[in-house]
Amino acid sequence: MFKRISRHARLFLRLLYMHNRANVEYRGDFWLKILGLVLRNVIGVVFVYALFSHVETLAGWSRAEVMMLYALAVAPRGLLQLFCNGAWQLRNYIWRGQFDQFLTRPLSPVFQTLTLTMSIEGLGTLAVGGAAFAAGYAALSLQWSLGAWLYLVLVLIGGTVLATALDVGMHALVFWSRDAGQLQWFVEQSTEFAQYPVALYHRALQVALSTLLPFAFISYYPLAHLLDKPGASAMLAAISPLVGFAFAFLMSRIWHAGLMRYQSAGS
């Protein structure tokens, strides 16, 4: 068991090195991609900035607080892009019958799928998230304890695990239907709800964001607790980092069921 894990870890680092060497090979393309993803996320920051030049608070949250919320909502996607952005390729691999090779190697197929792509331009997403978070932290003159920072790291890991699990689980639906991509797109779009205080939304949406599409746990519940917002729940904040792992288990069931159904494209 330990040997198996350490082999995957070693391979992961090698793949990371390899992908990133390939990524920076064409320097012009590389910088354009980074700039593109910076721009993508700057849109959200500009929106918050413009919004708060017309209002004081949004559902009781100030500009600085919403900036931090935004940062936490986008950071997991940045980490996913950086380390395990391969799930979207699953569809093509299955169509072309190339998925077979994953089953013949003595490596976990889900590991091989996830590491198909590692996009260094995820740094663009993380840069904007980091800047928005730092700006909000400074504006509020916060002084968090070491414990709070460690908790934040756990929340980020949990959020990344959640994003990755849903990415794999939803893309794995192509084992059943060629057109399953739409559902993945729907789930990915739902992350945007986590960029603003969840209290804004209709009650039914709040429930959805805490259960089926649990994106309230990557940003809103943890941050509401850390910022000591009125009505923040310590219990919801405490389970936030765990939700990602619970979903990883659920999605692995879908993945394995899909794997059982897999029939090669044939030739």
Added chain:
Amino acid sequence: MATTTIPLPRRWKYGALFRMSLQDALAYRGSTILSWLIESWSVLVMLYVWGTVFGAGSVKIGAFDWDAMRTYLVIAHALQNFTATGVSWVLANAIRNGDIVTDLTRPIDFLAAKLVEQLGSALLNGVIGMVLVTILSLLFFHLLPPPTLEAAVLSLLAAVLGFLVSFLISFMLGLSSCWLMNNQGLAWIVWYGGRLLSGTVIPLSLFPGWLRDVAAYSPFQATISTPLVIYLGQAEGGAAWQMVGVQLFWLVALFLAARWLFPRAMRRLEIQGG
């Protein structure tokens, strides 16, 4: 075989291309409607945020009250689907895999042919957008109609001009593949920069001053903002016509730029293998 080529008048060639693009688009109508609805999902986030800001009272931000803002956000989404074309992907792929050679050998104008090929899906997106916006409006959103007949007609014209401007930008983006190994990064920059500067995310009049100036000098405002500002009656009479004039300026400028760029891109083109 002399019988295989039927000499058709020039315009028929484009007519055939248009019919093909329409059939293509119709074949995917189900998934087009589905994508439209899925993308509306994130428009809902914006609706909630603005809805909270405007509250129940008669708050006004800039030229917008809640009715105007709701109308803006929903129609901006529909316009974005209408004006966005896939031509940059089509070109990038054709350049990468060499299929562009077939296009170049055809005795028709390349730019015109690519435009006609996009008209089918644009028409379908336009119709789907109008129908879905009308249904959603009647059921939930109760959007504002244009204040005058002139605003209605002029905003439709502005939407068509916006489509053409958007097409030309996308066309040139596609040609950039002749210089870049991978134009994904540039595509993101144009796409997301365009999203911001076209007023899709926030109406341009609510931007901070400096950004409003940047947007005022960009061609993107012609795609989403102009038709919507006219639709809402925020620019009327002379001011509205002036905005259409700016669209025409960008249309001509981008057309000339595309005409200038095309032969240069083709000179850079390298087709591998054979």
